[in-house]
Amino acid sequence: MKREDVNSLAQLVPLTEIEKIYKKIDQDYKIKVLTKPTEQTLLVPVKDPISGGSFYAGEVLVTSTIVQVEKTKGWSMVMDLNEEKSLYIAVLDACFEANIYKENIKSLLLDAKQGREESIKKTNKKVNSTRVSFDLM
Numbered sequence: 258m259k260r261e262d263v264n265s266l267a268q269l270v271p272l273t274e275i276e277k278i279y280k281k282i283d284q285d286y287k288i289k290v291l292t293k294p295t296e297q298t299l300l301v302p303v304k305d306p307i308s309g310g311s312f313y314a315g316e317v318l319v320t321s322t323i324v325q326v327e328k329t330k331g332w333s334m335v336m337d338l339n340e341e342k343s344l345y346i347a348v349l350d351a352c353f354e355a356n357i358y359k360e361n362i363k364s365l366l367l368d369a370k371q372g373r374e375e376s377i378k379k380t381n382k383k384v385n386s387t388r389v390s391f392d393l394m
Contacts, residue, residue: 258363262370263353264333267346269369275345278361282326282352291330292323294340322347329355 267275282288297320300313320343321334331351335343353362 258366260350260354263350263362263366264335264346266366266369266373267333267349268335268342269373270365272342272345274365275342275349278358278365279345279348281361282348282358286326286352286357288348289325290322290344291325292321294320294322294343296320296338324348324351326351326357327355 296318298316299319301315301317302311303314304311318337319334320337320339321332322340322343324331324344324347326348329351331347331349331354333343333346333350335346349362352358
């Protein structure tokens with residue numbers, strides 16, 4: 258697992274589970290918030306399948322945070338306005354890089370990844386069951 262996966266996979270984990278690890282880290286290590294959770298909007302790029310170019314389809318609301326755990330910085334960006342989740346994930350990012358509770362974080366993220374993959378398989382199975390095959394006459 259790479260550090261780049263932490264932000265996206267941690268968003269799939271229930272907030273209560275992330276909060277448990279955050280509280281453990283907060284008890285044992287010094288967490289410094291460098292940039293408090295902040296609302297931002299990002300433009301969403303979309304690729305045009307016909308012309309091959311791209312354009313911006315609209316904006317999305319995100320919350321981002323930058324923290325420091327001991328001497329390692331962590332960052333997160335989550336969808337919508339969710340200050341707690343953004344803070345917790347930024348701390349997980351820093352801890353993952355600093356090898357603090359890394360195995361616990363990896364386990365939590367791998368469970369989330371497996372859950373997402375199972376959900377995708379279920380959705381694909383439902384979609385494939387409605388597939389119709391037309392033969393040319």
